[in-house]
Amino acid sequence: MIRRHAAVAGLGDAVIVNTCAVTQEAVRQGAQQIRRLRRERPGARVIVTGCAAQVEPQRYAGMAAVDHVIGNVEKMQPGTYRVLAEPSGAPRLMVGDIMAAHDVAEPSGEVLSPIPRAFVQVQNGCNHRCTFCVIPFGRGRSRSVPADDVVTQVRRLVEAGMPEVVLTGVDVTSWGDDLPERPPFGRLVRKVLREVPELARLRLSSIDQAETDAELLAVIAEEPRLMPHLHVSLQSGADLILKRMKRRHSRADAIALCSEVRRRRPDIALGADLIAGFPTETEAHFEDTMSIVDECGLTFLHVFPYSARRDTPAARMPQLPGEVVRERAARLREKGRAVLEDWLVRFTGQTINAALERAGGAELPGRTPQFAQVSIRGVGTGQKAGDVVAVRVTGVDGGRLVAEVAA
Numbered sequence: 001m002i003r004r005h006a007a008v009a010g011l012g013d014a015v016i017v018n019t020c021a022v023t024q025e026a027v028r029q030g031a032q033q034i035r036r037l038r039r040e041r042p043g044a045r046v047i048v049t050g051c052a053a054q055v056e057p058q059r060y061a062g063m064a065a066v067d068h069v070i071g072n073v074e075k076m077q078p079g080t081y082r083v084l085a086e087p088s089g090a091p092r093l094m095v096g097d098i099m100a101a102h103d104v105a106e107p108s109g110e111v112l113s114p115i116p117r118a119f120v121q122v123q124n125g126c127n128h129r130c131t132f133c134v135i136p137f138g139r140g141r142s143r144s145v146p147a148d149d150v151v152t153q154v155r156r157l158v159e160a161g162m163p164e165v166v167l168t169g170v171d172v173t174s175w176g177d178d179l180p181e182r183p184p185f186g187r188l189v190r191k192v193l194r195e196v197p198e199l200a201r202l203r204l205s206s207i208d209q210a211e212t213d214a215e216l217l218a219v220i221a222e223e224p225r226l227m228p229h230l231h232v233s234l235q236s237g238a239d240l241i242l243k244r245m246k247r248r249h250s251r252a253d254a255i256a257l258c259s260e261v262r263r264r265r266p267d268i269a270l271g272a273d274l275i276a277g278f279p280t281e282t283e284a285h286f287e288d289t290m291s292i293v294d295e296c297g298l299t300f301l302h303v304f305p306y307s308a309r310r311d312t313p314a315a316r317m318p319q320l321p322g323e324v325v326r327e328r329a330a331r332l333r334e335k336g337r338a339v340l341e342d343w344l345v346r347f348t349g350q351t352i353n354a355a356l357e358r359a360g361g362a363e364l365p366g367r368t369p370q371f372a373q374v375s376i377r378g379v380g381t382g383q384k385a386g387d388v389v390a391v392r393v394t395g396v397d398g399g400r401l402v403a404e405v406a407a
């Protein structure tokens with residue numbers, strides 16, 4: 001959508017960098033990319049936007065490589081690009097107060113990825129204040145897309161041939177809090193599946209367990225088209241660290257949720273975000289995080305080495321040495337590789353379904369319902385991306401299943 005608005009305003013040649021602020025490393029890489037693009041395209045206008053630009057606009061406005069800085073709301077508005085395209089002195093900074101944002105941007109309807117999976121944003125922003133997180137300052141307060149609009153978007157995608165949709169948001173399970181009658185997120189999931197019966201597969205981006213409602217648990221148990229894979233925002237396995245993070249769940253809550261979900265949907269695969277090396281984390285706290293991986297039966301780990309984000313409460317807490325943070329993150333990632341491998345091996349010899357992510361080739365990537373990657377041999381030329389094929393798993397290689405089309 002950004003590209004389209006810019007092109008319509010006559011800025012098709014501009015370089016637009018959409019920055020991320022979630023970790024210090026993401027910010028560093030963004031700045032590096034801006035400088036590289038400036039060197040590669042010396043005559044082009046460089047426009048910087050995204051969460052890092054929203055959080056620290058002056059930092060980017062001060063860079064010689066940057067011509068304009070625009071905020072996360074402004075980047076979605078066609079008028080911004082018209083102003084920037086004006087020949088007489090376009091402003092260097094167009095960054096408004098993100099906390100005043102009320103709407104989620106209009107969906108573009110564009111599907112950019114060749115993978116037949118579309119992302120539908122149902123919510124943006126976050127009202128929580130986890131002590132390590134800068135996201136609310138980049139995205140603003142939580143706001144939801146009304147259910148009927150979500151259904152319309154999903155229906156449009158399905159009518160255009162999209163077999164799989166992921167409902168996304170910054171804090172997706174808070175969906176509905178700002179809508180009349182405060183419907184729970186589970187009701188939206190149920191409505192999408194009921195009102196778009198041709199949708200083959202529905203997935204959810206990431207859930208916050210403190211916001212997991214009874215309707216969501218019911219729909220997980222009852223709707224086979226909701227794929228058996230959930231990603232949970234856990235962050236730590238130690239109660240004291242969870243408290244210092246200002247999370248809204250305990251270790252016991254996390255374990256109880258995972259076990260309840262698995263009881264209702266035994267084939268489900270669970271993933272989680274985990275932070276290693278949060279300020280004041282002792283070796284014993286870290287061991288609690290390592291052990292919650294087993295107690296929750298997690299399969300997919302997203303491990304983040306803690307990095308202090310400016311102006312967050314956690315940045316003012318006693319920090320751990322960098323090497324301790326890196327070493328713990330490495331151990332946790334190693335644990336992640338081991339649990340994934342152990343889980344994948346169980347599929348060897350089984351015949352399972354996999355959705356093709358591409359067509360045409362001797363060996364094709366696919367995804368199982370639980371979102372495991374699978375490398376598939378022997379796919380017929382008549383198959384297209386998005387089709388589901390029955391495959392026999394022959395082994396595991398580098399964190400993915402290896403399979404051939406079942407006879």
Ligand code: SF4
Nearest residue numbers: 126128129130133135
């Ligand atoms: S709930 Fe998620 S997005 Fe919101 S403050 Fe916490 S970590 Fe950040």
